[in-house]
Amino acid sequence: MSRLMPDKLKMRRAAATAERRRGRFSTPLSWERRLVFFALVVLTAGLACDMMFDILVANGMTKVELMILGLFTITFSWLVISFWSAVAGFLCHVFNLDPLSLRRRIRAEDLDNRPLTSRTAVVMPVYNEDPERVLAGLEATYRSIMATGEGKAFHFFLLSDTRNDEIAREEEAGIARLIVRLGGEGRIFYRRREDNSGKKAGNIADFCRRWGRAYDHMLVLDADSLMSGETVVTLARAMDANPEAGIIQTVPMPVRQKTFFGRYVQFASRLYSPMLASGLSFWQMGECNYWGHNAIIRLQAFINHCALPALPGKAPLGGDILSHDFVEAAFIRRGNWRVYLMPELLGSYEELPGNLLDYAKRDKRWAQGNLQHLKLLGVRGLHGINRLHFILGALAYVSSLLWLLLLVLTTIDGVMRAVIPHNFFGNGPQLFPDWPVIEYNKIVSLFTLTVIMLVGPKVFGLLLTLFNGQERRGFGGGIRLVLSAVLETAFSIFLAPVMMCLHAYFVLTTLSGHVVTWDAQNRDSLYLPIKDAAASLWVPTVAGIIWAAITWVWVPSLFYWLLPVTLGMTIAVPLAVGSSCVWLGNGLRRLGFLVTPEETDPPAVLNALERALGDPVADTDYDTVPALAAPPETQGEMVPQPLAYYSRDFINWMAQLVPGHRRGQTG
Numbered sequence: 001m002s003r004l005m006p007d008k009l010k011m012r013r014a015a016a017t018a019e020r021r022r023g024r025f026s027t028p029l030s031w032e033r034r035l036v037f038f039a040l041v042v043l044t045a046g047l048a049c050d051m052m053f054d055i056l057v058a059n060g061m062t063k064v065e066l067m068i069l070g071l072f073t074i075t076f077s078w079l080v081i082s083f084w085s086a087v088a089g090f091l092c093h094v095f096n097l098d099p100l101s102l103r104r105r106i107r108a109e110d111l112d113n114r115p116l117t118s119r120t121a122v123v124m125p126v127y128n129e130d131p132e133r134v135l136a137g138l139e140a141t142y143r144s145i146m147a148t149g150e151g152k153a154f155h156f157f158l159l160s161d162t163r164n165d166e167i168a169r170e171e172e173a174g175i176a177r178l179i180v181r182l183g184g185e186g187r188i189f190y191r192r193r194e195d196n197s198g199k200k201a202g203n204i205a206d207f208c209r210r211w212g213r214a215y216d217h218m219l220v221l222d223a224d225s226l227m228s229g230e231t232v233v234t235l236a237r238a239m240d241a242n243p244e245a246g247i248i249q250t251v252p253m254p255v256r257q258k259t260f261f262g263r264y265v266q267f268a269s270r271l272y273s274p275m276l277a278s279g280l281s282f283w284q285m286g287e288c289n290y291w292g293h294n295a296i297i298r299l300q301a302f303i304n305h306c307a308l309p310a311l312p313g314k315a316p317l318g319g320d321i322l323s324h325d326f327v328e329a330a331f332i333r334r335g336n337w338r339v340y341l342m343p344e345l346l347g348s349y350e351e352l353p354g355n356l357l358d359y360a361k362r363d364k365r366w367a368q369g370n371l372q373h374l375k376l377l378g379v380r381g382l383h384g385i386n387r388l389h390f391i392l393g394a395l396a397y398v399s400s401l402l403w404l405l406l407l408v409l410t411t412i413d414g415v416m417r418a419v420i421p422h423n424f425f426g427n428g429p430q431l432f433p434d435w436p437v438i439e440y441n442k443i444v445s446l447f448t449l450t451v452i453m454l455v456g457p458k459v460f461g462l463l464l465t466l467f468n469g470q471e472r473r474g475f476g477g478g479i480r481l482v483l484s485a486v487l488e489t490a491f492s493i494f495l496a497p498v499m500m501c502l503h504a505y506f507v508l509t510t511l512s513g514h515v516v517t518w519d520a521q522n523r524d525s526l527y528l529p530i531k532d533a534a535a536s537l538w539v540p541t542v543a544g545i546i547w548a549a550i551t552w553v554w555v556p557s558l559f560y561w562l563l564p565v566t567l568g569m570t571i572a573v574p575l576a577v578g579s580s581c582v583w584l585g586n587g588l589r590r591l592g593f594l595v596t597p598e599e600t601d602p603p604a605v606l607n608a609l610e611r612a613l614g615d616p617v618a619d620t621d622y623d624t625v626p627a628l629a630a631p632p633e634t635q636g637e638m639v640p641q642p643l644a645y646y647s648r649d650f651i652n653w654m655a656q657l658v659p660g661h662r663r664g665q666t667g
Contacts, residue, residue, distance in 0.1 A: 023234075023241035025340055026101045027285040033102075037283045040084050044449075045077040051446045064413045071406040078395045079453045082276075086457035089279030089343075093464050098344075099281040105344065113237065116153040118216035120236050120296070125203040127161040127196070129223040131170040134158070135178055136612035137226050142182060144229035144605040153236065155215070155631070156188045161196040161203050168192055189631055200292075201308055201324035205638050212299045213634035222293040225252065228347030228605040235296040238342070244286075246301035246337025247329060250348035251277045252294040255598050255606060258586065259354040259526055261579035263594045266352070268488050270596040271475070272461040277343030286338035287385035292325035294348045298337065302328070305335035307638035311375050316368050316515045323369025326393055327376065330386035347603065355528040355580035356495075357536055360502045367397040367506040368515070400503035407565060411547065414555040458489060474597025484593045494575060497568035501540040528580035530573065537572040544569025 052072050056065040092099045098106070122141065126134055138158060145151055158175050162168045175190040182188070193206060204220065212218070217239050219232060231250065238248050251273055254266040281288060290297075306328045311318045321327055329339045353359045373390035376382070462485045465471045466478055475481040534541075548566035551559040568575070578584065588594050598606060 044080045051442045083453045085279035088282040089275040090460040092278045099278045120217040121215040122219045123157045124221040125159040126223045135174045139612045140608035148229040158190045160192040210633045218297045224351035226349040231347030246332035247339040249295040252348045252350040255349045260584040262354040263585045267594040281341040288341040290325045290329035301337040305331045334381045356576040364506045368510045397503045400500040404504045414558045418554045476592040476595045480592045494568040497565040498572045533573045533576040540569040
């Protein structure tokens, strides 16, 4: 028997290796790794909260300080989850481990690349977008997929919700000419809805009802998305090899940015996102999230489980679900399918707004959508990780309001202690006075721990790239990479308080009943006029000046602690205007700063996009626009499932905490 054991072990290892080469996902030690991860989160957050408690209670804790402790506990815990996710991703990259299987990564050339047997629809929903950019991106992705030799397994759909008739005519004419240009008849299709109810989610649902049953998978692209053929085919093979997978998400990287702001976001995303995504995949495993685009979806799972119901109550927190992607991932998982993230898969790209205000407008829509998710926390059958996704998604915006309240309360507490004399003697007999206690050591320790939580992930991402020769050269070399990372960190320090104020405003306006409009994104936004910046950012500017003056007069020591916050708020307008300059972004690129590997060595699909933009399909001279054909409709069904709550609606439950709230009142 002892001789047989090594042979059995070898056979098992060989079988496991064969499964991995086929692209099979495995998640060993699933509950153990989550136990370790959340234990580290709880221990780290508990240590920080204990230090904060000791600092506040040293001279007797007031009600204001009690609120400070509560706010600190919530915001710091959210920060700790991000930190330990980065640590997990860092370790996976250092040891070259796949975050799912925890085994050595399989090289692309070692994978079993057998021909595809499934059919995939590449769908691009659009709404009042620039037709030239949309068609150029679709053409580049189409050509790249066809170059793989697996093009017969894919059909392409441009799904228009455009309300502007002139743009719609350009879409229709352009797609018809593109079909002729690419020889894509019977493979490229265009559909415009007369009624755009449900927005993007409704657009996708309409596709599923009409044609979803004809395909195995659906690859969802945004209007600014771009994906290489190798990446798309890899996703399709991964779906074929993993019949339990409902969604496989890639990590889209920003490209083609020109302004300083855009290049700052592009550089930071490219440097840190692969590591952070690996950390998320490590502990989320088959319960990862869906980000709405650049992902492949199993249509059977999507059609059966992802028809979105309307939320109870009125907008903005009720009605149609705006941020549909998190909810679709949760419903897919509720149907016993898995949602995976492939962080190592390159060749997935997107574009971003080029200035601060247009970037913030997108966040405003997401803030409302993510706050809606809190109403789904009590829905039956959801996985615990999906409920955590809802909470963390809301905290991404609510935490800004909480941080702002925390800093304001800290200032109030400091001013009160400066104005109200310290009571050295109590009411009873006392031999020695009660001297004020300042926990210097714990203050320094807590500050150090906070800096580690904030800066640690940036340092980890920088170290990984510095010790990877190919990646380091892609970022312009070691010296330029380090200087670029320092520049990115310095800018983010001053930008953070501005975004904090904007996000806090978005949360407050949403909770007060203000409904945002869901228009097309302005991805071509460049220079931001001073008057526009001043009109939107004068409140944080004035608040920063007043805040700094108050602390300088009454609490000089606190003035220096808050200087990064108050200074960032004070210079919000010049920060927004200056960072929107194209000449600054292009100048830094020429010097080799804030560059990314996609710029130093552009991938073929990105070059194809630039060629398509330089030679748009509308340039072709046609006497008449070719007629558009549509595939035969298959009449699938997407039936919304009722939101079966096992507990009272979350928003209504929160409202019950308000004094005078009538029991049983709906949210």
